[in-house]
Amino acid sequence: MKAGTPDAAGREDCAPRRVLELFATKWTSMILHTLASRHGGAARTGALLRSLPGISKKMLTQTLREMEGSGLISRHVEATTPPAVEYRLTALGTRFLEPIDLLYGWGRANADALDLLTVRPSSRRR
Amino acid sequence: MKAGTPDAAGREDCAPRRVLELFATKWTSMILHTLASRHGGAARTGALLRSLPGISKKMLTQTLREMEGSGLISRHVEATTPPAVEYRLTALGTRFLEPIDLLYGWGRANADALDLLTVRPSSRRR
DNA sequence: CTGTATCCGCCGCGATACTG
DNA sequence: CAGTATCGCGGCGGATACAG
Numbered sequence: 001m002k003a004g005t006p007d008a009a010g011r012e013d014c015a016p017r018r019v020l021e022l023f024a025t026k027w028t029s030m031i032l033h034t035l036a037s038r039h040g041g042a043a044r045t046g047a048l049l050r051s052l053p054g055i056s057k058k059m060l061t062q063t064l065r066e067m068e069g070s071g072l073i074s075r076h077v078e079a080t081t082p083p084a085v086e087y088r089l090t091a092l093g094t095r096f097l098e099p100i101d102l103l104y105g106w107g108r109a110n111a112d113a114l115d116l117l118t119v120r121p122s123s124r125r126r
Numbered sequence: 127m128k129a130g131t132p133d134a135a136g137r138e139d140c141a142p143r144r145v146l147e148l149f150a151t152k153w154t155s156m157i158l159h160t161l162a163s164r165h166g167g168a169a170r171t172g173a174l175l176r177s178l179p180g181i182s183k184k185m186l187t188q189t190l191r192e193m194e195g196s197g198l199i200s201r202h203v204e205a206t207t208p209p210a211v212e213y214r215l216t217a218l219g220t221r222f223l224e225p226i227d228l229l230y231g232w233g234r235a236n237a238d239a240l241d242l243l244t245v246r247p248s249s250r251r252r
Numbered sequence: 253c254t255g256t257a258t259c260c261g262c263c264g265c266g267a268t269a270c271t272g
Numbered sequence: 273c274a275g276t277a278t279c280g281c282g283g284c285g286g287a288t289a290c291a292g
Contacts, residue, residue: 172254
């Protein structure tokens with residue numbers, strides 16, 4: 001196999017890249033994971049906001065919109081006052097959780113190896 | 127389980143988040159994948175540059191540096207003229223390929239579902 | 253061939269304030 | 273409670289030019 005042949009993640013329109021784009025917005029996977037941890041795979045805005053340390057209200061809404069557009073979650077409004085909005089995992093979203101959890105699991109299983117390096121020992125290269 | 131309990135991807139210093147950061151630089155997984163497709167899990171700069179449509183020389187080098195710092199790959203220099211540099215998968219990098227390939231595989235398996243949405247049908251919300 | 257250094261536009265994302 | 277609108281900064285990442 002010669003070089004120059006995009007056999008790997010070559011083409012810009014391939015499925016793998018499409019998946020990576022889902023991770024572009026850094027909160028996507030965490031939101032999905034949080035929803036999954038809830039009973040019924042659903043949660044309201046406020047709950048999500050509280051369960052995701054560091055996320056801003058803006059990013060939450062924004063990411064939720066994108067995820068809805070990607071078909072990962074669905075939005076349900078209770079026409080009460082004050083309004084209650086609930087987000088639920090869709091079939092696609094639920095399926096996407098498999099590879100995500102695998103990724104998370106890998107992270108936990110290799111936490112030590114990752115630690116050694118994020119701390120940046122002391123002397124390196126040059 | 128009540129809300130407010132960061133049971134999911136809560137803490138900012140947890141392993142899952144650490145893993146996500148590896149995806150922060152969008153080329154990391156693709157570089158790993160490309161290296162894996164080579165015999166011996168190694169490739170030279172030029173080859174990588176040609177195998178990754180769209181990447182710039184700058185980003186390649188930069189990403190390779192970060193990956194080296196993260197222990198995913200190692201750098202080997204042949205002191206010839208012109209110099210020949212080769213990057214190789216490390217044990218950690220190889221292990222990280224498992225979840226990555228799973229992710230890619232998922233993308234291919236759900237390519238159709240993703241297509242329907244990236245095209246954005248026509249009428250939606252509002 | 254490999255790598256570094258600038259210049260610079262774009263946009264992810266937080267902070268803050270306001271409407272229903 | 274849920275959502276939108278603005279402002280602003282940091283930095284990703286491309287283009288280009290130069291060096292070993």
